[in-house]
Amino acid sequence: MNLRPIRVAVAALVLWSGAAGSAWADYPDKPVRLVVPYAAGGGVDNISRVVATELGKRLKQSVVVENRGGANGNIGTEYAARAAPDGYTLLMGATYLGFNRATTANLPYDAAKDLQPIARTGRAPFVLVVPDNSPAKDVAGLVAWMKKNPDKASYGAVGAGAPTNLLFPQNTGTKPVQVLYKGGSAALPDLLAGRLTFMIPTASEVVPLVENGKLRALAVTGTERFHRLSKVPTFAEAGVPNLERTGWWGLFAPAGTPQPVVKKLSDAIQVVMAEPNVIEALDKLGIEAAPQPTPAFTTFFDEELRAYMDVAKQFNLKVE
Template sequence: MHLRPIRVALAALVLWSGAAGSAWADYPDKPIRLVVPYAAGGGVDNISRVVATELGARLKQSVVIENRGGANGNIGTEYVARAAPDGYTVLMGATYLGFNRATMANLPYDAAKDLQPVARTGRAPFVLVVPATTAIHDVAGLVAWMKANPDKASYGAVGAGSPTNLLFPQNTGTKPVQVLYKGGSAALPDLLAGRLTFMIPTASEVVPLVESGKLRALAVTGSERFHRLPDVPTMGEAGVPNLELIGWWGMFAPAGTPQPAVKKLSDAIQAVMAQPNVIEALNKLGVEAAPMPTQAFTAFYNQELKTYADVARQFGLKVE
């Protein structure tokens, strides 16, 4: 006797689902804003511009870059986290999301709850580099020099709690002095001049300097060698364990963005990142095209958040 109400309810559900799907059939029907939480000309911005051009062509709508820099990415990220979840305001996020959440207190957004991972775009390892003028040619030589010269060893860092920067001294039994900078571009001149012993920035920041002979790469993070530096060993190969974190970039939408919009963006990004011209353009920037669709990227992102949180607890890094 209850079959008729059930059938009516099911029919209504089917009609509602169809209407919801058809409402997004024409998405996007206006330009999409891709917020870059850093200034123009930096690594995140350069990668975003490569992706935006081809993504716009594929979606048949403009993807407009909007730079909202400041507070180590937090200003632009908060803007997207608070934006309408309609698929028309998205973020080019990166490794900083995990780092900031783990080390900064009282952030105005929660990177785990306020953002919807859409798709990963690229990745690059961190690279241990020293000035090319130094007599140090490998990791063992660097470690030996730092142990022999503990009062002279130093490294440049952007943010006090970068896990790679903290784990490398711990895992090698060294105690270099950390020198903080507002950005990699501010630190590199001191490294080139020999005022710093080493740095461990992302490959996209230093590959051109390594290839031009101004810096010497001693090792890369990750579980495999980097294609732009095939002769440079991984940290593991160089005898330094547990340094497999890599830098990455990916697109995020505000939490609550409808899944049809998320899927359409993700599918388009997968196609764009497979294009030879995009792969080549990113390669020139020292970045490997490494797309991940929404589900895989979400799992990857959640693991990244956990890893950064674990390191922050290990070193007592939460900043008030």
């Protein structure tokens, strides 16, 4: 057998790989845009600004946050997904990617195919909260009140396919009316005023309101208590099973982004998220720094997408 053609092919592949890697050795050599698919001041925007500042220092280039809100994150996400796959346009994605894909027809992008996961940045539990003047002092009390007042019970939601919002009523035998909002910031005034019975947003949206007494936290998702709300039980501790899923945030690039760029960004995020000042800044926002490199984050993201699709099928959600 003549091995010369094989050796030549292997040598050519090695040379090509080396050339491809060296072509991106100087990345980034200009500012990087970090697209936030929501308006300034929200949870996704807040973590993005903390990460962008420190990531820029690590990369020795500016990382500029660019807010492109609208359509529950879809406008900015499509923009990022359609950008050139060169590492200079990134996306701060979050939990919304899963339920949008599972519940929305004719999306102009596919989160499973058009985005390259780079690294997870943070996570936070979902928190069951009620107004401070609610008669419910715990989960059992809230469930009892809703069963006694089925025509008055309601909750605010941002996405129709959010698993926690759907599983909580199912697992407690209650039937509160779902009221949809364009964002958590739009729903909170109605909750604070008592026009909604409860909400289950991420901790980053409500921890300050709980700590200053304007809202009462009754339970958190996850397998352990959240350190910022250490006296609040998990749903399992409160007697409601199957509510372990938490909210998360992560960095993405357009599909097709060169792997040397993906690896450089992933490695940088692991360092950035371990910085004490970053951990402290996120903690103040009610977010836990929880980095995952590309392989682990890709597996995690795939599981999230499947989980949301499963919930959509389980509840026969109408795709809109």
